[in-house]
Amino acid sequence: VRTRSEAGAAPVTAVGDFAGVYERHFPEIHRYIAGRLGRDAADDIAADTFVIALRNRDGFDASRGTVRAWLYGIATNLVARQQRAERRRYRALARVGVRDVADGPEERVVSWVAAEGLQPRIAAALARLSREERDVLLLVALADFSHEEISQALGIPYGTVGSRLNRARKKIRTTLGQEGQIDE
Amino acid sequence: MNELSMIRALLDEAPPSEEVIAEGRRRIAAGGPAPVRLHRRPAVRAAVASGIAAAAAIGVALAVGLGGAAAPARQAGGSAAQARLAAYVTKRVENALAGQNLVFVGRSSSALWGNTVTWAYGSRNNFEEFWPATDHRDRVVNGKRLWDFPPQLRGLPYLAQGTALAGGKLVSAYVTYFDRRYSLAPLGAQPSSACSANEALSMGGPIIPATRWTGFIDATLACGAASVTGHVMINGVETTKITGRPVTVRLSPGYAKAVHERWATARWTLYVNSRTYLPVRMYGSTQTYGGSAGRYTSSSVTDVQWLPATPVNVARALVTIPPGFHRFYGPAGDQ
Numbered sequence: 435v436r437t438r439s440e441a442g443a444a445p446v447t448a449v450g451d452f453a454g455v456y457e458r459h460f461p462e463i464h465r466y467i468a469g470r471l472g473r474d475a476a477d478d479i480a481a482d483t484f485v486i487a488l489r490n491r492d493g494f495d496a497s498r499g500t501v502r503a504w505l506y507g508i509a510t511n512l513v514a515r516q517q518r519a520e521r522r523r524y525r526a527l528a529r530v531g532v533r534d535v536a537d538g539p540e541e542r543v544v545s546w547v548a549a550e551g552l553q554p555r556i557a558a559a560l561a562r563l564s565r566e567e568r569d570v571l572l573l574v575a576l577a578d579f580s581h582e583e584i585s586q587a588l589g590i591p592y593g594t595v596g597s598r599l600n601r602a603r604k605k606i607r608t609t610l611g612q613e614g615q616i617d618e
Numbered sequence: 619m620n621e622l623s624m625i626r627a628l629l630d631e632a633p634p635s636e637e638v639i640a641e642g643r644r645r646i647a648a649g650g651p652a653p654v655r656l657h658r659r660p661a662v663r664a665a666v667a668s669g670i671a672a673a674a675a676i677g678v679a680l681a682v683g684l685g686g687a688a689a690p691a692r693q694a695g696g697s698a699a700q701a702r703l704a705a706y707v708t709k710r711v712e713n714a715l716a717g718q719n720l721v722f723v724g725r726s727s728s729a730l731w732g733n734t735v736t737w738a739y740g741s742r743n744n745f746e747e748f749w750p751a752t753d754h755r756d757r758v759v760n761g762k763r764l765w766d767f768p769p770q771l772r773g774l775p776y777l778a779q780g781t782a783l784a785g786g787k788l789v790s791a792y793v794t795y796f797d798r799r800y801s802l803a804p805l806g807a808q809p810s811s812a813c814s815a816n817e818a819l820s821m822g823g824p825i826i827p828a829t830r831w832t833g834f835i836d837a838t839l840a841c842g843a844a845s846v847t848g849h850v851m852i853n854g855v856e857t858t859k860i861t862g863r864p865v866t867v868r869l870s871p872g873y874a875k876a877v878h879e880r881w882a883t884a885r886w887t888l889y890v891n892s893r894t895y896l897p898v899r900m901y902g903s904t905q906t907y908g909g910s911a912g913r914y915t916s917s918s919v920t921d922v923q924w925l926p927a928t929p930v931n932v933a934r935a936l937v938t939i940p941p942g943f944h945r946f947y948g949p950a951g952d953q
Contacts, residue, residue, distance in 0.1 A: 527629075
């Protein structure tokens, strides 16, 4: 089984290679954008991400990070242009009721969040984060990125990733009023 | 349980559909976000005063695709083996047609289009479309039925388009029965490339291309727009299954607004006689989705017969202008 990091390390040297990059990464990039902006917006912006990547593929430098991090960086920049839409999405999530869930580990989390009535507060807290904090936090939460990968994707120092992430998580916990009760 | 898990649970979305992934591929192939503009087929059903649905109109427009701006051509992807296969198939079809002097008859049924019959012989062709025999009120948007027409029209001819003889010359003809009008025009340019998105869209409806099978099969296999995917028995005849690659397009703003959808995907599968390579059956479908109307698929099945070229059968391959119809002056079908 190909791991994420192996797939992400593939070089982009030709359009032919790029087709493979697209097939490997489009679904997860789409999912990341959909998490931040919703599925409708993700249809366009995910495609834009790859069009931009294709046009700028000569600028990709494998020594500075993986293809995966590069793509997430482009996607995050595109999402950043939609800050108002993103905030609207979080406010909407804060208002709507519990999403339908089925059995499954992730769904159990949803149930737990819903049961505790935390969903509106999480959404509201996300809306209040700065863009920089949200970028870092959501690359961890939605893309399972390491500090190193976030540093590559956003082009910011490793230490900055850590400080932004700590700040973001602290704000979320404070909003939830659950500091000290959350498992690490 | 930590806040990252909660965020993931709150924001997690399902993976993108195959159609969305395919559209992304198309955009990359086109080199950028250039939406395909689908022109409305002349005299689409939306124009009917009886209030037929816009959804039906788009289905027809997508299915026929005549007069539309050329969609970005599919990138050539065929292998040498596919090209050889295509050449082989082409030869077989040419031999079959040349040796037997046959008239093509394709009959299709569809909840969206109703029934259609296509007759073709040489460069002559006659596509006839009928109102559905039953009222398919199966889709409601904003409380409005999208498939609604007077019951007295059921099963009656709706339109005919193809070729007619005028002054001894073959011309393009278009007849609409609902307003008793027709138009004639010089034969137009050849249809779009068999490998284009436009052609794939046209295959999402009842068979229209009629006599272009040789070139069509040849081109689609050679460029990778279709591939041989198996062998199936149909009515005791062994057929070769040829499946076209699905094509997805973003609807032009006007269409999107009319049908409350954003995307359309067309699919087709052609079954050809494994011995003669003459078409036996075709499935075509067009799905619209991505908007508030809800995902909707219109599909049609066309069964093909090859009849002897008797005078009667050959005559059916020409559009007939009914007596008392008024001529509309303009390009055929441009109403």
